[in-house]
Amino acid sequence: MRPVDLFRLFVLAAIWGGSFLFMRVTVPVLGAVPTAFGRVALAAAGLLVLVSIMRVRWNFNGLFKQTVFLGLINSGIPFLMFAFAAQVLPAGYSAILNATVPLMAIVIGSTFFGERVGGIKLAGVALGLAGVAILTGAGPLALTPVVLAGVGACLIATACYGFAGFLTRRWITQRGGLDSRLVALGSQTGAVFFMGACLVWQLVTTPVAMPVVNANVWLALLALGLVCTSFAYILYFQLLSDIGPMKAMMVTFLIPVFGVLWGWLLLDEKLSLAHAIGGGLVAVAIWLVAKPERPRITA
Template identity: 55%
Template structure:
C-alpha cells in the first residue's frame, strides 16, 4: 500500500467515526426518523451532483430495482437503527458495536448463504459475543430498557450490513457488476423512497420540532454529504485500489475515531471495562476477516 492509501484509509475511518457524533447530536433534536430521511436525502443529492459533474452515464443494466432494495437493507434500515440508538447511546458505544458487522456477516453467511465457517471464524464470532456482553454491562450508561433498545438497534443495523454484502454479490457482482457510483446513487434513492412515507407521517403526527437550530442542521448536512455520499465514493475507490480485504481494515479504525470525537465534542467518558470490551470485539473482527493460513498457500498455488 502507498502512503496515500494509508492516508485515505485513515480519512475514511475519521469520517465514518464522526457520523456517530453527528447522529448523536441530530437525532435527539430532530427525531430519529427525520434525521435518517434527511441524511439519505442529502446523500442522494450529493451523489447526483457528483454523477452529473463526472458525466457518468445512468445505465443501470436492468439492476436498478435490485439496487434500490439493497439501499433499503444497506442504508435505510441501518441508518434508522443508528439514529434510534443515538437517542440513548454515547457515540463511542455505537461506533464499537458497528465493528460487529463482519461477525454478523459471518453468521448470516453461514445461516442463509451456505458459507462455511472455519474454527477460527467460529472463535471470532463467540469472542465477539463476549465483547458485546462486556460493552453492555460496563461503563457509565444506565443499564435500562433504553440502553437495551439502543444496543439491539445497533446489532440490527450490523445484521443488515452483513446481509447486504451477500445480496450485493448475488444481485450485482455475479450479474456482471456495475459502476460503484451508480450502486451508491441507486441505493440512496431506494433508501430515500423507503423512508419518505415515515418522514411524512412523522411530520404530520409527531411532536413539534424546532427546525431553527443551525448546529443541528450542520450535523445533518455533514452526515449526509460527507459521511454518506463522499465516504461511499472514497470507500469504493479504496476497494478498487487496494482490494476489499485491506479496505475492511477500516472496521478496526472507526471505533477509536468514534470514541475520540465523542470525547472531544460531547465530553463522553469511557471506563476501562468498556475499553476492554471494545478491544475484545476488535480481536474478534480480526479473527473473522483475516485470511486463514490454509487459504494463502492455495491462493499462491493457483
C-alpha cells in the first residue's frame, strides 16, 4: 500500500470515527429516519455543488443505474440501521460492531465472489477485532431485546458494507471505472430516493410534531451529511478503486481509534493502558491485512 493510500485511509477513519458521535447528538432529537434522510440529502447536495464547481464531466458511461443501486446498499440501508442503533447503543458499541465489516467482507467475498483469503489476513482480522474491543473499553450492556435489536441493526449495516465493496469493483471498476466523485454522487442519489420513501412512509403512518432543535443538532447533522458522507465517500470510492475492497475496508479497524481520540479531546474522556494495547493490536492488524501476499508457486 502506498503512503498516500495509507494517509487517505487514516483521514477517512478520522472522519467516520466522528460520525457515531454526531448520530448520538442528532438521533435522540430528530429520530432515526429523519437523521438518515437529512444525512444523505445533505451529502447529495454537497456532492452536486462540488461536482459543478470542479467542472467534472457528467458522463456516467452507462453506469448511472449501478451507482444508484449501489447507494441503497452502501449508504441508504447502513445509515438507517446505524441511526436506529444510535437510539439504544452508545457510540463505542456501534464503533465496535462497525469493525466487523472486514470479517463480513471475508465471508461474503469467499462465499459469493470467489475471493481467496489466506491465513495471514484471517489472523489480521482476528487481531483487529480484538484490538477494537479492548480499545473502546465500553462497559457491558444488559442483553435486552432492545439492545439486541440495536446490535442486529449494526450487523445488517456491516453486511451491506461488505457486499458494497465487492459490488463496486464488479459494477464500476471492472467495467472501465468511473470518477469517484460521480460514483459518490450517484450512490447518494440512490440513497436519497430510498430514505425519502422511508420518510414519507413514517410521516403518513406515524405523524409527529416537529421537535425543538438547537444549533448543535443542526451543526451535527451538517457534519454528518457534508463531511462524514459527501467528502468521505469521495475518499472511500477512490480507495476502493486504488487498493481494492479488502484493504479499503480496513478503515473500520481505525474508526474506533479515532472515536476514542475524539472522546478524549472533546468530551474529556480518560485514556488507559487498554487504549495502548488495543491501538497496538489495531496497528499489527492493519499491517497484516495490507501486507502483499506471496504469489503461489506452481509446478
